[in-house]
Amino acid sequence: MATTPSPHSLTLVLGASGKTGRRVAQRLRALGHPVRLGSRSGAPPFEWTQPDGWPHVLRGATAVYTSYQPDLAAPGATQAIGAFTAQAARCGVRRLVLLSGRGEPEAQACEQIVRDSGLEFTLLRASWFAQNFSEGHFVDAIVAGAVELPVADIAEPFIDIDDIADAAVAALTDDRHVGRLYEMTGPRLLTFAQAVEEIARATRRPIRYARVAPEAYSASLLAHGVPAQDVALIRHLFTEVLDGRNASLADGVQQSLGRPARDFGAFVRSAASSGVWNVQGRQPAPRAA
Numbered sequence: 001m002a003t004t005p006s007p008h009s010l011t012l013v014l015g016a017s018g019k020t021g022r023r024v025a026q027r028l029r030a031l032g033h034p035v036r037l038g039s040r041s042g043a044p045p046f047e048w049t050q051p052d053g054w055p056h057v058l059r060g061a062t063a064v065y066t067s068y069q070p071d072l073a074a075p076g077a078t079q080a081i082g083a084f085t086a087q088a089a090r091c092g093v094r095r096l097v098l099l100s101g102r103g104e105p106e107a108q109a110c111e112q113i114v115r116d117s118g119l120e121f122t123l124l125r126a127s128w129f130a131q132n133f134s135e136g137h138f139v140d141a142i143v144a145g146a147v148e149l150p151v152a153d154i155a156e157p158f159i160d161i162d163d164i165a166d167a168a169v170a171a172l173t174d175d176r177h178v179g180r181l182y183e184m185t186g187p188r189l190l191t192f193a194q195a196v197e198e199i200a201r202a203t204r205r206p207i208r209y210a211r212v213a214p215e216a217y218s219a220s221l222l223a224h225g226v227p228a229q230d231v232a233l234i235r236h237l238f239t240e241v242l243d244g245r246n247a248s249l250a251d252g253v254q255q256s257l258g259r260p261a262r263d264f265g266a267f268v269r270s271a272a273s274s275g276v277w278n279v280q281g282r283q284p285a286p287r288a289a
Contacts, residue, residue: 010060011172012093014038014046015067019131020099023165024065024172033173036061048080051087058091063172066114067099072107073241074233081110085117095120095178097171099164102127102183103245111181120178122171124256127185127246130158130264133199134271142199142277145207150214150238151192155247157185158195160262167256182252187261189247198265202272205279214239 011028015021016037028035036057038046044056048069058064066084068077081098088096096119101107107125114121132138141147164184171177190198193209200207212220214235221231253261271277 009062010034010036011063011065012036012038012058012061013065015065015069015099016042018067018069019129019135020161020164020168021065021067023162024168027165027169028172031169031173038064048084051083054084054087055091058088058093061088061091061093063095063097064088064093065097065099065168065172068110070230070233071104071237072101072110073104073236074106075229077106078109078113082113085113085119089117089119093119095122095172097122097124097168099168100125101241102185103241122177122179123181124164124167124171125181125183125252126161126164127159127250128156128242129164130160130186130267131271133195134267134274134276139276142196142203142207143279145205146210147192147196147207148210148212148217148220149192150212150217150235151242152211152244153191153193154242154244155189155191156195156242157187157189157246157249158264158267159184159186159253160264160267163253163257163261167253170256177256180256182256183250184252184256185246185248185250185261187249187263189249190264195264198268199272199277202268203277 011033013021013025013035016025017039025035025037038057040047044053046053046057068081085096096114098111098114100111100123102125111123114123133142138147167182167184196207196209218231218235221234222228
């Protein structure tokens with residue numbers, strides 16, 4: 001039987017320095033919930049590659065927000081999620097919220113692991129993040145005025161990760177979300193070219209979008225020092241997950257939060273007003289985790 005965590009229950013937030021985890025931790029703390037940050041800089045530190053340290057990070061936690069770095073489609077993710085979920089159950093965790101990805105068979109295998117764990121669970125299956133344009137390596141390309149990606153004329157329902165964070169907090173703190181899968185997208189389909197065009201209008205300067213061959217894109221990433229295993233994953237996401245399989249809308253935000261998903265245009269206006277895409281005086285973007 002599901003039990004709503006008390007305000008004094010400890011929630012472990014994995015990926016706490018990343019895009020969604022940072023927001024989830026901030027929201028929980030604002031509501032008065034004790035939070036432990038699961039990251040390399042946390043106390044105790046958390047790393048997916050160091051399972052011997054997991055029991056220390058899990059000690060006393062009754063709920064966990066799980067965001068896997070770098071992506072559930074990465075090699076070894078299924079094994080890591082399986083081992084971590086089993087360890088969480090042994091350590092007394094009752095509830096686990098998993099951030100998953102649309103159109104990724106590997107991510108859906110991880111979802112099944114969580115379903116079969118015996119824990120209370122909620123699955124947040126999200127589309128491509130709108131904030132990848134404002135909190136990742138896309139930022140430098142936008143500031144430079146030229147975005148080149150190996151993506152065809154495929155539409156994507158970009159999701160605002162503030163919606164994901166709101167849904168995660170609701171799932172961590174409210175029994176109504178136990179056992180649910182929410183497929184979360186934005187309310188509108190856009191190609192990457194159209195998304196860049198909206199950013200250009202908001203910043204009032206020209207930003208060119210061009211499609212490049214996957215081989216050329218991979219070579220550029222390698223030349224800029226991106227590790228080969230990360231390049232392989234990025235290429236997989238661009239050339240396989242973004243092949244049109246996700247060119248449809250879902251109502252997971254409405255189901256979870258009782259309100260419409262935030263539109264990409266609202267994200268663009270907010271990000272533009274923050275100055276993240278300013279050519280002069282821009283601060284380094286947060287980690288793309």
